[in-house]
Amino acid sequence: GDSVTQMEGPVTLSEEAFLTINCTYTATGYPSLFWYVQYPGEGLQLLLKATKADDKGSNKGFEATYRKETTSFHLEKGSVQVSDSAVYFCSEQGAQKLVFGQGTRLTINP
Amino acid sequence: DTGVSQNPRHKITKRGQNVTFRCDPISEHNRLYWYRQTLGQGPEFLTYFQNEAQLEKSRLLSDRFSAERPKGSFSTLEIQRTEQGDSAMYLCASSLSQGRGEKLFFGSGTQLSVL
Numbered sequence: 001g002d003s004v005t006q007m008e009g010p011v012t013l014s015e016e017a018f019l020t021i022n023c024t025y026t027a028t029g030y031p032s033l034f035w036y037v038q039y040p041g042e043g044l045q046l047l048l049k050a051t052k053a054d055d056k057g058s059n060k061g062f063e064a065t066y067r068k069e070t071t072s073f074h075l076e077k078g079s080v081q082v083s084d085s086a087v088y089f090c091s092e093q094g095a096q097k098l099v100f101g102q103g104t105r106l107t108i109n110p
Numbered sequence: 111d112t113g114v115s116q117n118p119r120h121k122i123t124k125r126g127q128n129v130t131f132r133c134d135p136i137s138e139h140n141r142l143y144w145y146r147q148t149l150g151q152g153p154e155f156l157t158y159f160q161n162e163a164q165l166e167k168s169r170l171l172s173d174r175f176s177a178e179r180p181k182g183s184f185s186t187l188e189i190q191r192t193e194q195g196d197s198a199m200y201l202c203a204s205s206l207s208q209g210r211g212e213k214l215f216f217g218s219g220t221q222l223s224v225l
Contacts, residue, residue: 004152032210032211032212034211042218043114043201043216043217043218043219044153044201044203044214044216045215045216046213046214049211049213050211051210051211052210089152089153091152093210093211093212096141096158096165096166097143097155097158097166098143098153098155098214099155100145100152100153100154101152102150102151102152103150103151103152
């Protein structure tokens with residue numbers, strides 16, 4: 001079945017550092033791609049999405065570009081903040097259901 | 111938008127007992143999903159409904175698991191004869207079907223511990 005592989009964590013960075021979390025997917029065709037985030041003590045929430053090749057999703061300073069040629073959807077942010085500390089999940093939606101990666105825990109130190 | 115509500119938040123049970131969880135989706139959402147999440151892993155799909163119809167079930171869902179969504183509103187997930195391996199966070203999500211890129215709204219989950 002379809003699967004999503006993302007960079008293993010935990011990832012620890014200093015405030016204002018550059019962030020990349022890698023994500024690749026296996027679904028054929030043109031699935032929709034997502035990043036969901038889970039802040040401490042909260043439920044999963046959508047961070048950004050892209051629905052077709054070369055689309056860039058963006059939100060809260062985070063960006064990810066849908067790369068069909070490399071089946072990737074890497075998450076980036078130019079300058080992270082302490083408040084970005086959370087678990088980030090890459091996911092893809094081919095048919096109906098959402099398939100998630102294993103999650104990457106990000107900790108930002110002041 | 112009152113969000114997706116799940117009850118109970120925590121459930122502790124003994125092996126072999128039956129448990130039932132409830133999910134109340136956002137009122138106008140026609141799709142409802144159940145996922146299971148264990149520590150350090152991403153959510154795993156269990157099943158989903160469009161209105162009252164259960165359209166897909168994961169092979170992870172053994173015969174001990176059953177889900178319903180009567181009248182296309184709230185949903186229940188029942189686990190019969192619980193096993194220790196059923197211990198996990200059970201997540202419910204709802205959405206409004208809108209073609210590609212539909213956004214799922216997740217509840218806070220029910221944490222099940224089977225002793």
